[in-house]
Amino acid sequence: MKLRYIYTIVALIFSGLNINAQQDPQYTQYMYNTMSVNPAYAGSSGHTIINLLGRTQWVGVDGAPDTQTLSYDAPLGYSGVGLGVNLTNDRIGPAREIFLDINASYRVRTSDEGNLSFGLKLGGRHLNVDWSRGLIQDREDKRLRGNINRFLPTIGAGIYYYTDNWYLGGAVPNIIRTEHYDDANSGGDVAEERMHFFFIGGYVFDLNESIKFKPAFLTKIVSGAPLSLDVSANFLFNQKFTAGAAWRWDDSISALLGLQATENLHIGFAYDLTTSNYSNYNSGTYELMIKWEIFRELATKSPRFF
Numbered sequence: 001m002k003l004r005y006i007y008t009i010v011a012l013i014f015s016g017l018n019i020n021a022q023q024d025p026q027y028t029q030y031m032y033n034t035m036s037v038n039p040a041y042a043g044s045s046g047h048t049i050i051n052l053l054g055r056t057q058w059v060g061v062d063g064a065p066d067t068q069t070l071s072y073d074a075p076l077g078y079s080g081v082g083l084g085v086n087l088t089n090d091r092i093g094p095a096r097e098i099f100l101d102i103n104a105s106y107r108v109r110t111s112d113e114g115n116l117s118f119g120l121k122l123g124g125r126h127l128n129v130d131w132s133r134g135l136i137q138d139r140e141d142k143r144l145r146g147n148i149n150r151f152l153p154t155i156g157a158g159i160y161y162y163t164d165n166w167y168l169g170g171a172v173p174n175i176i177r178t179e180h181y182d183d184a185n186s187g188g189d190v191a192e193e194r195m196h197f198f199f200i201g202g203y204v205f206d207l208n209e210s211i212k213f214k215p216a217f218l219t220k221i222v223s224g225a226p227l228s229l230d231v232s233a234n235f236l237f238n239q240k241f242t243a244g245a246a247w248r249w250d251d252s253i254s255a256l257l258g259l260q261a262t263e264n265l266h267i268g269f270a271y272d273l274t275t276s277n278y279s280n281y282n283s284g285t286y287e288l289m290i291k292w293e294i295f296r297e298l299a300t301k302s303p304r305f306f
Contacts, residue, residue, distance in 0.1 A: 043082015
């Protein structure tokens, strides 16, 4: 199905009109991809993690968001320092954006069970908007005549507190407010990178020897946009299988499945069923995640489930 409105939406975003829209990539399996929203998570697991995640949003809509991300994080010995790298490719309509971020964290042990981690993210993104991609309804619009190629720096920070059973965190992925587009010929319209605030939390309940239950949430606050709230509930069976559900406020409901295929390899899948007005135009969103964990010899080989 070819729908022109998705290109019109992107055109409005980058021409500076006042609409609410998704600026940063979003994930349903955020609870397994925490470093993408909080740099203080880097190295907190105590071992090396390589994570590959692909998300195809609003299947059936030409130009809908399509995202792939590859991340690596690990602690530096027992120093309390963690490092991570995150590479993301994000596409929506005529826009292509590549993110490369370096994450560093420093952990302070606050008690026998508690750890407080501070994180810093440095990086950048390359933004390319080519209006020739797809169908634009009004090619005479002055705001759509010039393609966009820009490098946008990224500086972010986060804080993350965790124990063996629960965690809380807050982060600002980018504190730099940059202008995506400024066309003097169209009256000086400006599209500005808005500051995002992310808050995460979760708790792991041991229901019995073989079943763990983990509710979690992710809240995103963006100036000028409605509050975004993700709530999820996952069960872990015999340290092998995961199953759960998630809900995104005024957007979607989701089913999540996971398999610990080997001691090191975890495979996760999520399907989002759109509940907003967009449900009439798409057949859902798919997400596939592959996580490889490299354990230290002396580290426990039973992950904390977060």
